[in-house]
Amino acid sequence: MPKKVTLKDIAAKAGLSPASVSMILNRRSIDRFNAETINKVFALADSMGYKNSRHQSYALIKPSDTLIIIICPSLFNPFYTTIIQGIEIAARKQGFVTSVRTTYWDTDTERFIMEQARKFNVAGVIFAMIPQQPQLAYELSQYLPVVAIGDRRGDLELATVDMNNFTAGQLVGRHLTELGHKHIAYLSTTLNDQHTSRVRRCQGLEDICKAACASLKVFTKEITPDYELSHIDVEYATGYELACKCLEQVPETTAIVTINDMLGYGAYNAIIDKGLRIPEDISLCGFDNIFPSQLHGISLTTIDNSLTECGKSAFKLLQEEIASYEHHGKFASITHVEYKCRLIARSSSGPAPQR
Structure with a gap:
């Protein structure tokens, strides 16, 4: 039976420490390494057949340390586009870029997007709504920072920006x-x-x-x-x-x-x-x-519901989880932020008519 390839084996070939190899393969603080080193480590991992519990293969996977996936039902309703713009206002100031994926409330599509996010191990995932499959979102959060925006739920073990x-x-x-x-x-x-x-x-x-x-x-x-x-x-x-x-x-x-x-x-x-x-x-x-x-x-x-601010806060929570992992090797504890809703009374409502 062939010997299982370890991080130490790859590190010896690459001329790096096992810790550095681990950071590159898990895409954590990857910006501290140059492109040549990153490509070298991924190529070695692939050619040597390295696998672990998170990643089945490293072939054709390009690392990203600044890409955030935003998952939302659709883009036609300004409710979601306003939240997304709030996320992007905060994200771009910190050098992050976003990619928006729509589900149209289809659970298979939502599952596929989460699988892709885990496969490519992007910087993090923000749901512009409450995930339809909370357990899958929780499992993803064990590998990547995940934040959700929407109605607070007791069964959702994620950092959230809550709307009451x-x-x-x-x-x-x-x-x-x-x-x-x-x-x-x-x-x-x-x-x-x-x-x-x-x-x-x-x-x-x-x-x-x-x-x-x-x-x-x-x-x-x-x-x-x-x-x-x-x-x-x-x-x-x-x-x-x-x-x-x-x-x-x-x-x-x-x-x-x-x-x-x-x-x-x-x-x-x-x-x-x-x-x-x-x-x-x-x-x-x-x-x-x-x-x-x-x-x-x-x-x-x-x-x-202060939609733009909800988006900004969602990115802030995501960034805190990223920083927690980089500094302590684990994600931050679950955090909830709630914005107080307020009624905006305009001319479409008035006293009840006498029928």
Whole structure:
């Protein structure tokens, strides 16, 4: 049986210390070595058949010490592009570059991206949403710094930038019930355990409606990854469709809350096309406070989550984990940062009409 190749064997051939070889093969502080040395070590590892528990082979793998992978569902919704720009503002100041990968909420795609990140052992991974497969994300975090942005979950053993979506739902519910609304509808794309932010927003809204003795009707539409990929306007179209359904089936509705501002724009046009006025006949609220919501023609009441700052903080957490490994040989303890959400009341919401 051939002798197993060790770091010492490679180090002897390369004329380096085993510690240096380990840093290069694991891509830690790799910028302290020149390109010739790095290529030499990887070539030796490949030709000598070196393998370990992390890497099955070193052939055709190019090291990167400054590349960050950003994983997000899509780029059409400004919610994600705003977060991404926040990450890039902070990352580029520190000499890092980013590569954005989209999943369209497909778990196979998410798994593939994580496998590639581990294979190439990039500087780190930032999820612009909560991973759909928390266990896989946790396993990846044992090899690379991983940070997630979104609703805080007890089963997610990762550094996170948290958004308190339950509180956000409460803020919208309180705003509407204080305006006298007793018949409220909630419109959402797929509602399930993989979309906790949508569920928590609904729960927060429901909590206030119960306390105020207001009714809450929930309208949802299941969206598959393939459908989302092939329909760029899926959120707008879903908002329009569900708002029409709500107004036809529950005509006493005086306020509509959409899972995000993109659905809100679809609901806005549906209400107008039905010959109703906003907010005189129907109040409308969303979540996320993306840029178009402030335009005078829309002026959508919504929840602000400091998206750009969330992105910046996510990179900061990632950088702290990188520094922890370089200085102490291990990643930092799990850190959570939370930004307080706030209601932005605009002209799309007003007192409940007297029917």
